Amino acid sequence: MDLLGHETTDVERELLRVYGDLKKLAGRDDVPPCVQRNVRKALACLWQVTNDLDLTFEQLRDLGV
Numbered sequence: 001m002d003l004l005g006h007e008t009t010d011v012e013r014e015l016l017r018v019y020g021d022l023k024k025l026a027g028r029d030d031v032p033p034c035v036q037r038n039v040r041k042a043l044a045c046l047w048q049v050t051n052d053l054d055l056t057f058e059q060l061r062d063l064g065v
Helices: 010-026 033-052
Strands: none
Touching (some): 010 033
16 A cells, blocks of 8 residues: 555556665665665665655665665
8 A cells, every 4th residue: 555545556566666675775785886876876766756656755864865
């Protein structure tokens, strides 16, 4: 379910899965700097999507995003 109580679609569930995977990668400290920067950039972009679709509401400051 999204934050408004609506059932999520297949696409929304896939977006949440990818978003979660990017959060895990962004939290790692054993990756090269170029990976870390670009994963954080991708995470910031996908955060905007999940936020706009009311799938998530959180801040990513702790991950450096």
